[in-house]
Amino acid sequence: MTATVYTGIAELSTLDDELGRLHDAALVVEDGRVAWLGARGSAPDADARVDLGDRAVLPGWVDTHSHLVFAGDRAAEFEARMAGRAYEAGGIGVTVAATRAASELELERGAARLRAEAARQGTTFLETKTGYGLDLATEERSARIAAGIADTVTFLGAHVVPAGIDRRDYLDLVTGPMLAAVRPHVQWIDVFCERGAFDVEESREVLLAGRAAGLGLRVHAAQLGPGGGVALAVELGAASADHCNFLSDTDIDALAGGSTVATLLPACDLSTRMPLAPARALLDAGATIALATNCNPGSSYTTSMAFCVATAVLQQGLSVDEAVLAATRGAARAVGRETGPDAVGSIRVGGRADFQLLDAPSLVHLAYRPGVPLTVATWRAGAREPGAPGVAAEGRA
Numbered sequence: 001m002t003a004t005v006y007t008g009i010a011e012l013s014t015l016d017d018e019l020g021r022l023h024d025a026a027l028v029v030e031d032g033r034v035a036w037l038g039a040r041g042s043a044p045d046a047d048a049r050v051d052l053g054d055r056a057v058l059p060g061w062v063d064t065h066s067h068l069v070f071a072g073d074r075a076a077e078f079e080a081r082m083a084g085r086a087y088e089a090g091g092i093g094v095t096v097a098a099t100r101a102a103s104e105l106e107l108e109r110g111a112a113r114l115r116a117e118a119a120r121q122g123t124t125f126l127e128t129k130t131g132y133g134l135d136l137a138t139e140e141r142s143a144r145i146a147a148g149i150a151d152t153v154t155f156l157g158a159h160v161v162p163a164g165i166d167r168r169d170y171l172d173l174v175t176g177p178m179l180a181a182v183r184p185h186v187q188w189i190d191v192f193c194e195r196g197a198f199d200v201e202e203s204r205e206v207l208l209a210g211r212a213a214g215l216g217l218r219v220h221a222a223q224l225g226p227g228g229g230v231a232l233a234v235e236l237g238a239a240s241a242d243h244c245n246f247l248s249d250t251d252i253d254a255l256a257g258g259s260t261v262a263t264l265l266p267a268c269d270l271s272t273r274m275p276l277a278p279a280r281a282l283l284d285a286g287a288t289i290a291l292a293t294n295c296n297p298g299s300s301y302t303t304s305m306a307f308c309v310a311t312a313v314l315q316q317g318l319s320v321d322e323a324v325l326a327a328t329r330g331a332a333r334a335v336g337r338e339t340g341p342d343a344v345g346s347i348r349v350g351g352r353a354d355f356q357l358l359d360a361p362s363l364v365h366l367a368y369r370p371g372v373p374l375t376v377a378t379w380r381a382g383a384r385e386p387g388a389p390g391v392a393a394e395g396r397a
């Protein structure tokens with residue numbers, strides 16, 4: 001057992017029970033868990049000592065919405081969108097064709113590259129989804145690859161009905177043999193409940209089949225227009241309703257009164273030129289929100305949680321503390337990991353040592369210096385993630 005004491009922490013944001021920030025703090029990590037935290041002057045002895053150079057430490061990001069198993073790129077579609085074309089669910093088919101044609105190695109390498117990119121930027125817990133296979137073999141392959149790179153995996157066979165199959169037959173496939181094939185690799189089921197994808201009754205059928213197979217529920221809801229997805233998510237006690245761009249007052253009240261987290265995806269909103277989700281109204285009503293990247297090649301090709309945090313502060317009316325909380329502990333709630341021995345999204349004694357170091361004296365700089373890659377090192381379960389070449393982790397370069 002080796003214990004390491006980290007000192008030189010100008011500001012330690014634990015995001016545990018209180019949002020308080022400790023100044024001139026220290027952190028002791030032993031066996032991948034936080035063994036002690038407090039004022040530097042009272043830090044206990046340890047086997048190793050690392051000076052972090054008077055910089056800020058906060059929990060690693062918890063990114064609960066991504067689609068990392070895919071092939072190809074849709075830069076041309078993005079460019080056309082920035083020239084005025086609308087985003088449509090139909091673009092998913094382009095990535096489905098590329099993903100089906102790709103080799104397993106190509107898909108694995110692509111997903112692992114994005115996972116590593118996210119880790120370098122402070123993400124210590126990541127969810128990812130299937131949903132670009134949409135036939136049994138490719139969904140099974142995608143789920144298996146996802147399980148190899150992500151902390152938790154969601155089955156999104158109900159992304160859209162692919163070309164060449166009857167709608168009813170596809171629903172039977174998703175809720176029957178496809179679900180059975182992916183089941184060993186996934187913990188969640190999701191459905192794109194939206195015009196152009198699946199209606200509310202179809203979505204209910206998919207979610208109930210997943211629940212019967214022992215999966216937790218998530219819903220893509222109200223991304224492109226108003227609809228019944230949020231109400232369905234709350235009614236079924238889904239862990240999360242994701243997107244939430246077009247919410248009625250009733251939707252906001254339902255989220256505030258239920259257990260479903262509203263997972264907001266600001267990078268996607270900007271990249272599809274949709275109205276930003278009503279983060280302020282949700283918080284004011286008492287709902288729990290999470291922030292996630294929605295990294296995918298169609299609507300949001302970024303792994304940067306810091307970009308989402310900065311956008312939520314600068315454009316969605318959140319304070320820095322509220323945005324960081326949504327990207328850590330709020331997100332942990334959206335994957336059922338806010339409490340218990342496997343909790344993530346906070347720094348607490350006994351908890352998993354997932355934390356990131358900013359090249360800044362305070363987490364306020366995440367929004368104060370938008371677009372600057374401030375995360376210079378990430379630790380997951382106490383182990384340093386490989387950094388970007390040439391970036392100094394401990395102390396100043």
Ligand code: NIG
Pocket residue numbers: 067089091092095192220223268294296297298299300
């Ligand atoms: O969450 N909304 C559905 N799925 C993805 C987009 C997928 C795509 O356009 O390729 C999303 O935005």
